[in-house]
Amino acid sequence: MAEKKEEKKKEPPKPYKKGKHCPKCGPGVKLAEHKGRFSCGKCGYYEKK
Ligand SMILES: [Zn+2]
Numbered sequence: 001m002a003e004k005k006e007e008k009k010k011e012p013p014k015p016y017k018k019g020k021h022c023p024k025c026g027p028g029v030k031l032a033e034h035k036g037r038f039s040c041g042k043c044g045y046y047e048k049k
Pocket residue numbers: 022023024025026029040041042043044045
């Protein structure tokens with residue numbers, strides 16, 4: 001008897017809410033959302049919400 005493997009459903013990647021981008025790095029770099037602030041992982045820029 002062949003065992004049927006259940007395909008794991010992959011959760012789709014979370015789409016960025018609002019394309020907030022870093023003003024220093026440009027529109028290619030999005031700011032990461034944190035509690036109460038957005039921050040750029042590239043240059044360290046952050047802004048309060
Ligand atoms: Zn930046």
